Amino acid sequence: MDVFLQTLVAGVLKGGLYALIGIGMTLIMGVMGIINLTHGQLMMLAMYVTYVLNTMGVDPYISLFVAMPLLFLLGVAIQKYLLNPLIKADTILPENQVLMTVGIGMVLTEIVRFKFTSDYKYITTTYSNQTFFLGEISFSMALVIAFGIALAFTAAMFWFLIKTDLGRSIRATAQDKDAATLMGVNTGRITVITFGLGAGLVAAAGCLLAPVYYIFPDLGGPFTAKAFIITILGGLGSTVGAIFGGVTLGLAESMGATYFGMEYEDIIGLTIFVLVLLFLPGGFKRLTKV
């Protein structure tokens, strides 16, 4: 029973971070209707920002406030100068934007590899290896803090999307782009802001993950894969769904790692992905209607 509870706790804590990754992705997916296959690479970039700041003695949680604006600006630039021009181009395949994100991801990975080499980097803080116990269950300090901050960000995001004008415009664009344009929403600007927001959120996830994970340039790919699994699980464009999806993936991964073996961790995620596509296309959104 303890093993089960321990696995449960580990899964939920990891799920909180996954949710943060997923929300950024689902926002981009909802508004632009494209899959951002450079999401993990943006996170990797944020982790390196954290790493560089850490070598100067800045705490990872403080570098959050540097990495997020930086990645926001990068996201804005990517959307404005690389992705938006493609909408106008007349092509046979509509998947050009998706492919473009793959290209951007490659460029980001290689720039980082060029600068920092492929070596694994670590950020060691005083709380990296700290744990505390509730009963028989151990909690990793860094993961608990990360979970808390992730929750705070998620809540802030909800408030932003529901209460502010900008948030409403984003939701309107996601629901119906043409109608939003007719209502006077500058949808071009909204897509740019959304991509920036998505990049900023995933940057936050990167900073929170940095103290408990190792950092290397190829980290992006697997996390991009996780991000789209979460998004598909939750239902495209659904923020509530992304949270469910994140927690589900976190739980499934840690359950799989405990009961099947570490090497099955990734396969379980992918299997869930295919099962959801088959039996619940539309994801949890179909059940929650949000």
Add this chain to the structure above:
Amino acid sequence: MKKNLLPLAVVALIAALPLVLKDNYYLHLMILFLMWVVIGSAWNLIAGYTGQVSFGDAAFFGCGAYTAGLLATHLGVSTWWGLALGGFTAIAVGLPFGWICFRMRGAYFALATLALNEVLRHVATIAEKFTGGMVGILIMPSFMSKVPYYYIALAMAVASLASLQWVVRSKPGYYFVSIREDQDAAESLGIDTHLYKMLSLAYAAFWTGIAGALYMNYMGFIDPHVVFNLHDISIMAILVGIVGGVGTVYGPAVGAFVMVTVQEMFRSGFFGLFKWLGDVSGSASLVKVAEVLTQAHVLGFGILVVLVILVLPNGIVGDWGKIKRGVFRIKPAS
């Protein structure tokens, strides 16, 4: 017949090349180029003609390669049997996958192909007893010289192009295009879109699998990260298609040539041009440039992806009119 004159001339030229070209390095590049013609044109049928963009060509490529390799390690037969069977293994994997996943459209299907590749890669890694896991499969190549491989690759490339041309001019070929243009309209006209998408997938899987088997025979070594590689196989296949021209018969052939050249150019620092220049002029900075370029070859590749999509979204063959206009405008009137 006159229309086919240019391709035939090119084929004759390529066939005569080993008589003149004795350098193994360039023969190797040519073999890679011919292999990519096969993969690129297979991708072009499923994505360019049928409109079902696949991000997981490596799955079929790996199936073919592993068929050849496993036949050799487990049954002890020649890996060349893989060339005959690899394509069918890929179909055997592709058809059930397609039957399930063709209910999804557009980007969802692309993601599913990506997942298929990931699953196969993990399976090949985990099933150590059967596939050798991360250690991979190593076989002795059948020929010391590269020339036999060259002609086998050439025969495959010609056969795949000829079959592509035949398919797209036949009735299913028009069905494929109608599915790409508007699936609902195609369905309302009585086309069994699910069936034809599966046919198109089977074709693509078959040729990609055969290319994988050739890779196994030629390279003599595979492991899950080499053949089920997202960037080096799947994305490269897409680039070959897009650079050359989506939905054109000869596009991928042009694309394969450009991409293999460019990839190698970055890998070798513009074929050692900068290093040579640096050595000749004695300038240390040029040697440095050469070093930096070789280190950053994947970066160059990535930048190329971005540029190609921005500037030539329909590829060299597809945007040929645009290129011609652009070039002639720049040229001074003389």
